[in-house]
Amino acid sequence: MMLRFALRRLASLVPTLFGLSILLFAWLRLLPGDPARSLLGQRATPESIERVNESYGFNDPLLQQYLKYIWALLQGDLGTSISLKEPVLTAFWDKLPATIELTVVALIFAVVIGIPLGYYAGRHQGGWTDTAVVSTSLLGVVVPVFFLAIILKYIFAIQLGLFETANRQSSRIDAEHPTNFYVLDGIITGNLGASWDALLHLVLPGIALGTIPFAIIVRITRASVSEVVHEDFVRTAESKGLAASTINRRHVLRNALLPVVTTIGLQLGLLLSGAVLTETVFSLGGIGQYLFDAITVRDYPVLQGFILFIALMYALINLVVDLSYGLIDPRVRVS
Amino acid sequence: MTTRHLRRGVLLTVVSAMSAMGLAACGSDEPADDTSSGDGASEAEAQCQEQVDAAASAPDTGADDFIFAASADPYTLNPFHASDGETFRVMRQMFEGLVGTEPCTPDPAPLLATDWEAAPDGMSYTFTLQEGVQFHDGTPFNAQAVCDNFEYWNNQPKGPAQTEDNSYYWISLFRGFADTDPPSIYDSCATSGDTEVTINLSEPFAGFVAAMSLPSFSMQSPTALEKYNQVAAGENPTSTEYALKHPTGTGPYMFEAWDRGEQVTLTANPDYWDADAAAKTPNLTITTIEDTGARRDALINGDIDGFDLVAPGDIAPLEQEGLQIVQRPAFNILYLGMNQAQPPLDNPDVREAIALAIDKQAVVDQTLPPGSEVAIEFIPPSVNGYTEDVTEYPYDPEAAKALLAEAGEENLTVDFNYPTDVSRPYMPSPEDTFNIIRTQLEEVGITVNPVADVWSPDYLDKMQGTANHGIHLLGWTGDYNDTDNFLGVFFGRKSMEWGFENPELFSALSDARQIPTVEEQVPAYEEINKMVMEYLPGVPIAHPVPSLAFATNVEGYIPSPVQDEPWNTVVVTE
Numbered sequence: 001m002m003l004r005f006a007l008r009r010l011a012s013l014v015p016t017l018f019g020l021s022i023l024l025f026a027w028l029r030l031l032p033g034d035p036a037r038s039l040l041g042q043r044a045t046p047e048s049i050e051r052v053n054e055s056y057g058f059n060d061p062l063l064q065q066y067l068k069y070i071w072a073l074l075q076g077d078l079g080t081s082i083s084l085k086e087p088v089l090t091a092f093w094d095k096l097p098a099t100i101e102l103t104v105v106a107l108i109f110a111v112v113i114g115i116p117l118g119y120y121a122g123r124h125q126g127g128w129t130d131t132a133v134v135s136t137s138l139l140g141v142v143v144p145v146f147f148l149a150i151i152l153k154y155i156f157a158i159q160l161g162l163f164e165t166a167n168r169q170s171s172r173i174d175a176e177h178p179t180n181f182y183v184l185d186g187i188i189t190g191n192l193g194a195s196w197d198a199l200l201h202l203v204l205p206g207i208a209l210g211t212i213p214f215a216i217i218v219r220i221t222r223a224s225v226s227e228v229v230h231e232d233f234v235r236t237a238e239s240k241g242l243a244a245s246t247i248n249r250r251h252v253l254r255n256a257l258l259p260v261v262t263t264i265g266l267q268l269g270l271l272l273s274g275a276v277l278t279e280t281v282f283s284l285g286g287i288g289q290y291l292f293d294a295i296t297v298r299d300y301p302v303l304q305g306f307i308l309f310i311a312l313m314y315a316l317i318n319l320v321v322d323l324s325y326g327l328i329d330p331r332v333r334v335s
Numbered sequence: 336m337t338t339r340h341l342r343r344g345v346l347l348t349v350v351s352a353m354s355a356m357g358l359a360a361c362g363s364d365e366p367a368d369d370t371s372s373g374d375g376a377s378e379a380e381a382q383c384q385e386q387v388d389a390a391a392s393a394p395d396t397g398a399d400d401f402i403f404a405a406s407a408d409p410y411t412l413n414p415f416h417a418s419d420g421e422t423f424r425v426m427r428q429m430f431e432g433l434v435g436t437e438p439c440t441p442d443p444a445p446l447l448a449t450d451w452e453a454a455p456d457g458m459s460y461t462f463t464l465q466e467g468v469q470f471h472d473g474t475p476f477n478a479q480a481v482c483d484n485f486e487y488w489n490n491q492p493k494g495p496a497q498t499e500d501n502s503y504y505w506i507s508l509f510r511g512f513a514d515t516d517p518p519s520i521y522d523s524c525a526t527s528g529d530t531e532v533t534i535n536l537s538e539p540f541a542g543f544v545a546a547m548s549l550p551s552f553s554m555q556s557p558t559a560l561e562k563y564n565q566v567a568a569g570e571n572p573t574s575t576e577y578a579l580k581h582p583t584g585t586g587p588y589m590f591e592a593w594d595r596g597e598q599v600t601l602t603a604n605p606d607y608w609d610a611d612a613a614a615k616t617p618n619l620t621i622t623t624i625e626d627t628g629a630r631r632d633a634l635i636n637g638d639i640d641g642f643d644l645v646a647p648g649d650i651a652p653l654e655q656e657g658l659q660i661v662q663r664p665a666f667n668i669l670y671l672g673m674n675q676a677q678p679p680l681d682n683p684d685v686r687e688a689i690a691l692a693i694d695k696q697a698v699v700d701q702t703l704p705p706g707s708e709v710a711i712e713f714i715p716p717s718v719n720g721y722t723e724d725v726t727e728y729p730y731d732p733e734a735a736k737a738l739l740a741e742a743g744e745e746n747l748t749v750d751f752n753y754p755t756d757v758s759r760p761y762m763p764s765p766e767d768t769f770n771i772i773r774t775q776l777e778e779v780g781i782t783v784n785p786v787a788d789v790w791s792p793d794y795l796d797k798m799q800g801t802a803n804h805g806i807h808l809l810g811w812t813g814d815y816n817d818t819d820n821f822l823g824v825f826f827g828r829k830s831m832e833w834g835f836e837n838p839e840l841f842s843a844l845s846d847a848r849q850i851p852t853v854e855e856q857v858p859a860y861e862e863i864n865k866m867v868m869e870y871l872p873g874v875p876i877a878h879p880v881p882s883l884a885f886a887t888n889v890e891g892y893i894p895s896p897v898q899d900e901p902w903n904t905v906v907v908t909e
Binding site: 032033034037038039040041042043044048051052055056080084085086094095150153157158161164165166167168170171172177280281282283285289290293296297298 | 636
């Protein structure tokens with residue numbers, strides 16, 4: 001049952017991605033500015049632009065370009081970056097670990113603090129603690145991420161020197177990177193100092209990036225908990241004389257978590273694709289920063305490849321979230 | 336000139352001794368005295384000389400690492416295929432060309448060639464080579480290696496290797512390849528023993544020697560190129576094994592690793608040919624931090640030892656933190672262009688009025704880094720052909736108003752284009768520069784219609800690819816000491832940016848380019864500078880000084896106007 005569901009969902013991805021590839025291809029070429037001029041910068045001359053366009057096939061009819069692109073894509077070739085000349089797929093795998101590490105730290109921050117706070121607020125609705133939690137979370141949503149990033153950096157990295165200001169690891173540290181997940185690499189190679197250093201680089205960007213999901217998780221948890229506590233089965237459990245902790249754990253939390261898990265899944269997708277500002281402020285060199293650079297130079301293959309991949313990941317994460325409902329709530333599995 | 340402990344320490348000693356004996360002009364290409372840089376040395380040049388002297392007295396050893404933050408990753412590790420400053424920065428540590436530059440100037444100086452001689456017709460150049468040099472892989476550097484390099488450059492395969500994004504300097508200076516139509520102006524290379532080599536050209540090229548100081552024309556190990564750099568037609572030349580993992584030159588540092596997007600690490604070359612100029616710091620790390628603010632924070636935090644492209648607004652805060660600011664002598668021009676395709680900018684009186692309305696000194700004082708200087712023409716003073724004998728347009732708002740009235744343009748409205756989100760060495764804060772010039776123009780009654788665009792690709796596209804702009808801010812940093820590299824780029828032919836047709840100016844520039852020697856070019860370029868400032872296609876504003884920042888314990892960094900900055904002299908004291 002589950003397997004068929006998963007396969008059906010996966011199959012439905014194919015036309016979605018295909019449509020997206022056409023949209024992306026057309027949309028990118030409608031943007032003003034062309035890659036040849038970006039490549040050549042201020043030194044461009046009409047002749048050199050023509051030579052570059054000819055040499056990279058930008059002069060070919062769009063349909064021909066698209067067919068060539070999609071043919072290569074079907075063979076697993078996402079093309080080569082126009083500006084940096086590295087294979088798009090290689091670049092993607094190269095940059096992804098940085099973004100995943102950042103996302104994980106941001107999510108841990110959002111979940112580990114967000115769910116208990118939201119739960120507490122939901123259980124004590126209307127009290128001053130509830131008000132405080134709600135206002136704090138509101139603050140998380142309204143303060144722009146890049147502003148928060150700069151402020152955090154100024155206070156905790158520059159003034160207090162507790163954390164790091166930029167990059168994924170200090171250049172002064174001698175570290176090897178077999179997997180490109182720097183925290184993990186330190187553990188694998190037995191260089192815990194390197195892991196710790198990489199972690200210190202992730203704390204502030206993680207918090208900055210995590211504030212919005214944190215705020216959303218707090219509010220969803222709070223709303224969900226306050227709804228669940230008024231459900232019949234909770235009242236039944238209470239009248240049965242079950243211990244409060246058992247009720248909370250087995251009945252309230254478990255039922256309240258369903259929308260929270262959906263939210264986390266959606267946020268995870270967003271974080272993976274939306275860390276441009278945080279990655280730039282902290283110079284983390286993940287896919288967000290790479291995408292941003294690609295947009296400024298109209299690097300079509302990078303934009304097409306990265307966005308398609310992000311869409312694919314987003315869809316897969318959603319699938320996993322849907323499947324996880326079954327684990328939390330058996331009713332979903334049956335239906 | 337004092338003896339300096341530089342990469343070219345020994346050579347310079349020889350040259351200074353020769354110059355004391357009046358022998359310095361060993362090649363007929365040495366610039367004439369009256370045009371060489373140094374006269375009326377700017378504040379930054381004086382500071383640069385102090386850095387040179389300080390480097391000579393810096394300790395010989397210090398910390399093991401020097402960590403420098405660059406604003407971008409290198410494009411490739413094959414210097415021939417690079418043309419950007421960030422790649423060049425890394426290349427200059429590992430590679431050397433036949434020709435270097437005199438410290439603090441853009442002028443050619445001996446490096447792998449100790450001497451050179453141009454044929455009177457400017458069609459061939461004979462170089463005498465430094466002896467006892469070998470590439471990092473042990474291959475000897477000799478006359479044959481020089482020929483191999485020239486042949487390698489001239490025989491790039493068809494496809495991306497023959498386009499400007501990969502072979503910019505070769506194409507723009509040698510104008511083709513062996514198999515293009517027309518072919519390049521490089522004709523042949525002849526060796527005479529191991530230490531003498533002659534390059535024959537099919538056309539005179541006065542800037543040849545100066546051009547050889549560009550990192551693109553660094554000497555690369557023929558053995559390593561043969562082994563790791565096979566590129567077929569249609570293939571990309573920048574992703575070969577050589578370009579990613581095996582760059583092999585003769586420089587004071589050797590390649591260790593390139594962690595793409597993160598950092599490049601280099602180690603000192605233990606067999607460097609000039610023992611007196613061997614690297615003082617064993618390991619270099621050039622880490623990439625794109626964001627200017629992040630570079631500044633990293634330095635304040637002690638994560639890095641230095642960085643380039645300091646924002647003007649950060650200079651004071653960094654100094655307050657006790658960090659060092661080092662200024663590069665300016666080798667650039669910031670100008671206000673005027674697009675004559677947009678009337679009435681085609682009216683000379685209107686252009687003159689705009690020029691008179693601008694208080695350049697105020698622009699410099701209020702929006703550019705300290706040490707920047709007002710410009711009176713479109714080339715910096717250290718470039719051949721610079722002359723003070725040009726028409727100047729001193730700030731005179733009353734005269735500007737009168738001229739506008741005379742031209743019947745009292746109610747003049749102009750589009751004023753400027754870029755956002757960008758900081759170029761010649762244009763550190765365009766928004767600020769725009770604002771002050773706008774105020775000045777409004778004071779003489781001109782209505783300014785501001786048009787802002789993102790720098791890349793929108794702004795450049797609009798300025799250079801369309802006629803849809805009015806007056807605009809732009810500039811240029813010179814690549815090496817060649818006048819055509821400034822004036823020829825701007826005014827060599829009709830362009831969208833300037834929108835004018837001036838056959839007299841176009842042909843004067845094309846004629847000057849053909850003159851076989853720099854000495855003969857100088858008067859021609861002086862005339863062209865006068866002609867340009869009479870015609871006034873735009874207003875040269877300033878030569879902004881680019882700044883670097885360093886930790887307090889960094890010694891021996893010598894800035895160069897053309898960024899010829901090998902770090903063999905740098906020491907991080909403990």
